[in-house]
Amino acid sequence: MAGMKETIKTVAVDLFYRQGYFATSISDIAKGCGIQKASIYYHYPSKEDLLFFIMESTMDGLLDHLKAGLAVSDGVEAKMRAAVHGHVQFHLEQQKETFIASSELRGLSAEHYEVVVGKRDEYEGIFQDLIKAGRKQGIFDTGDVKILSYAVLTLCTAGAFWFKAEGRLAVDHIAEIYENFVLKGMKKPV
Amino acid sequence: MAGMKETIKTVAVDLFYRQGYFATSISDIAKGCGIQKASIYYHYPSKEDLLFFIMESTMDGLLDHLKAGLAVSDGVEAKMRAAVHGHVQFHLEQQKETFIASSELRGLSAEHYEVVVGKRDEYEGIFQDLIKAGRKQGIFDTGDVKILSYAVLTLCTAGAFWFKAEGRLAVDHIAEIYENFVLKGMKKPV
């Protein structure tokens, strides 16, 4: 069921996460899979392609997760809460993959870079549209839309990495803390 | 006045920032300095030592900047504003160095890693003490001290990187935006 192609991906994710993409060799990955390094090239055309495969599927998963969360929420504030909650949740549950996706962009070729950054921009765009809608309805405070969206995303991304590492709190609890912090920073003072 | 040792550091900072530490070779640095790669080793014992030299001096500068800002501020809220303002300012003005310091920890040896992380912990500790003091005085909302300090620092660090890149706003203006966003997220609702 698993298959060697999946095993290679899993081992690569673990090593890229722990050592970084450049510090990990094809040899390391092969050793982790219990095969010879030449066998890697039967499944993936190159090391860079393996990285791209990991990043692209992670970004697709992240986008799907966001869209699914928004589909079942009504109103701007509820949608923003769902977006933040889903973001934190996905980053906690797929910590290795999302860490790689946000820190190894430099390892990609120009063409692959465009594809991944395109997906990232689409993701950020959804948050920015929510902020704009909230301001139009007078729910959110005025302020630079890009500054706010970057602030929210960074905050939650980094938060997810740290708190998984500390292991003190449950996923939903962590997501809730960020949900409240962000909404508080964004909403108009009553 | 400059000296080759400084030139090497400057070129290395630029390349580590643009390409990353692992993707930059001693050869690249030498080319950028207009010398042969063997000459690098007269000034620095190894590539890793050069990275450490850059990171350590950056962390020292960051700590000094913070302490200087706190020394001329009175009261917890003013000190927190000064801390955030100084943090953003330093990250904007020494963007390359601070980016390296926060993204290339994996390149350090175990001993050097301890030194740099020790300075980072001292820096974070100052923010955490400010949050604790603010809560004791009833100025700041209750909430996990570590979560808050991480949130503040990440937010401001990442913000500094983005807005320098966009070049739309002046340093003090950017610092002020973050100062307000953070204090708003942290203060007790009146």
Add this chain to the structure above:
DNA sequence: GTCTATAGAGTGATAGAC
């Protein structure tokens, strides 16, 4: 689908001349 063997290039670092 995995193996052995190797090509071909680049790496960090050192020795010793000047």
Add this chain to the structure above:
DNA sequence: GTCTATCACTCTATAGAC
């Protein structure tokens, strides 16, 4: 303080046997 030359090693990737 910088040079040329080189060592010893590692890297990604390929060829061809099984």
